[in-house]
Amino acid sequence: MRLSELGEFGLIETIRKATPNGQGVLLGIGDDAAWVRCSSNSTLITSDLLIEGVHFDLQWASFFTLGYKSLAVNLSDVAAMGGRPSYMVVSLGIPAGFSTEHIQEFYRGLQSLASETGVGLVGGDTSASKRFFISVCLLGHARYGAIPRSGGKTDDDLYVTGTLGDSALGLELLKTGRGKEKRRHRAYLISRHNCPTARLKAGEILAKERLAKAMIDVSDGLLQDLGHICKASGIGAVVWQEQVPLSPACRSIAAQKGFLYALTGGEDYELLFSSRPRDRRRLERIQGQLGVPVTRIGKCQPSREGIKVIGPNGKPTDIAAKGYDHFKNRL
C-alpha cells in the first residue's frame, strides 16, 4: 500500500500495533510524549542520524538492515559509556514513493534488535521528505557510572574488542559487486557492515569492574576515534600495527591492505578503551565474560608524542587518521 493512502496517522497506528509495550512503559507510541519509568537516575542519552546518500545507499541496504543498523549504532554509543540501553524514539523522513511495506520492513529490523537488547520503542515522528533519513534517540542507564573519553592517562594500555576493518571492507564488497573471493568470507564481511554488534555486555562489565578508564566506540575509524580519546584525555598514543586484530575473512580478502581498513575504515562499532597496566591480570581473568575477545593494541603516551602507528619493522609508519568528516571532504 502507498503511504499516501494510509496517511501519517494510519502509519503511526500500524507501527503502534506492531510494537510491544515493554517493561516500564506507562504510555508508549501515540500520545504527545512517551511516559516511562527509568530504573536509575543516572541516565544516558545518545542520538544518531542515518541519511540516504550519506550513510547508506538503498541500492545495497535493505529496509530490514537499515532498521537493525540504525538501532545498533546507537546501542554502540551506550556500550561505549558502559551503560545499558532502555528506551528509544525513532523519527523518519520518508520519500513520497515509499510503500507501507518498506516502512514495516524497517521496523521489523529495528524491533528484532530491540527485543534482543531489551529496548522499548516508545515514540518518534514521521514526515514526508525528499530523501529517506532516520533519526534515533536512545536512552540508557549507567548503573556503574559512565566511562568518558577523557579518562586516559600516559602509560595506560590500549585495547580493542573484536576485529577491525571488516565493515569498511564489507562496504567495499557491496559497492564493487561479486568478485572471486570466497563466499563465506564475503558474507561475513557484508554482515559486519549491515548488522554490526554493539558490545553492550563488554561495555557494562568493563564499567562495573572499573577496568576501562577512557572508552569510545570505533565508528569513524580506529585512528580517528583514538584521536578523540587522546584529545579529550590530553594524551598521545602508540598503536602496534601487527597487534591490531583482523578477522580471517579480512586477512584472506584484503591481505596487506587489511591493516589500512582496520586502522582507518569506519563503522566497526567495536570498543576502544584504555586500562591501567596494573589491571592487566584482572582484565585477563574476566575476558571470558565479555562476549567478545579483547586485544591489547598499544599504549597511551604523553601528548607531545601525538599518535604513532608502529609497523612490523618496529618503526613508525606514515598511516594517518583518514576517518570520515561530514563537512570536510573525505581525505
Add this chain to the structure above:
Amino acid sequence: MRLSELGEFGLIETIRKATPNGQGVLLGIGDDAAWVRCSSNSTLITSDLLIEGVHFDLQWASFFTLGYKSLAVNLSDVAAMGGRPSYMVVSLGIPAGFSTEHIQEFYRGLQSLASETGVGLVGGDTSASKRFFISVCLLGHARYGAIPRSGGKTDDDLYVTGTLGDSALGLELLKTGRGKEKRRHRAYLISRHNCPTARLKAGEILAKERLAKAMIDVSDGLLQDLGHICKASGIGAVVWQEQVPLSPACRSIAAQKGFLYALTGGEDYELLFSSRPRDRRRLERIQGQLGVPVTRIGKCQPSREGIKVIGPNGKPTDIAAKGYDHFKNRL
C-alpha cells in the same frame, strides 16, 4: 566561515563551547552519549522533526527562529502531558552551502528558549544533507503523573488555552507579503507563528491539581487534535464556534474567516483539555496561576455523536477537520 573549512568536529566543538553545562549534566556534548541525573524516575520522551520545504521555508524563517521553534514545539508536547522539560539532544542535517554563522544563529535561538525553560542541551548529531532538517528529542519529568489523550469522558467540559488561529494566519501573512493590515497585528500574528509559547506552567498546574483528564497540544488544528482526543478516549465532542477564543489581531485581519483559522489552522501550540464539570469552580479559582487565559469551548459527548461544531445560529456547521497529514494531500 564555510562549514567545509570548520569540519564536523570543529562544529561540534563550537556548539559545545557555546553551551552552558546545566544542572544535573554529568557529561554533556562531546562524548559517545550524554550522562545526566534525572530528578524523578517518571520520565517523558518526545521528539519532533522540522524539515525544510515541509515544515518551514528558509525564505521566511530565520535561523534564530528555527532554533527557537524547534525546541518550542517539543516543549509543547511535554506541556501537553503535564510535565516539566529537562534535557534535549538536537540532530541537524545541514546542506553543504551553509555557513558556520547560520548554525550558530540556529543554536542562539535554541539556547535562548532553553535557558528560559531550564532545558539542558546535552548532545545530538550533525551530518551533511541535501535539505536542512532538525530532529529534536526532549526529555521531561511528570512529577504529578502524565495526562494522556485517552482520559476524556462523556459530559466533560472542553477547554483551550490562549487564542487559536493566530499561527496559521501569521504564516499566511508571511507567504503573501505585506498587505494593508495594521502593523502591530501583523507583527503579533507572525510572532505567534515563529515563536510559539509552550504552555508549560498551565500544563503542570493542570496535572498537579488533577483538573485535566485528557490533554493534547493543538499542533495539527483544533478539530484534528480534538479528533485525536476523541479517538483515544472513545468519545465524541461538540464545539461552540462562538466560544472559540480569537485574538484581536485575528479578528481584525481575518474577520469572519478567523474561525476557520482557529478551527482548522495548525501550530497554535495551545493546550486542549477535558475537565469534569464538577471541577469548574476549582478551575476558575486557579486560572490566574496558569500564565494564560483558559476558555471553555465545548463538551465531550458519546462517541456516536462524532465531532460537531455549533454555529452562531445554534445549528451544526459543516466545518470539518482539515489538519495536516504528511502523507496524504492537504485537503
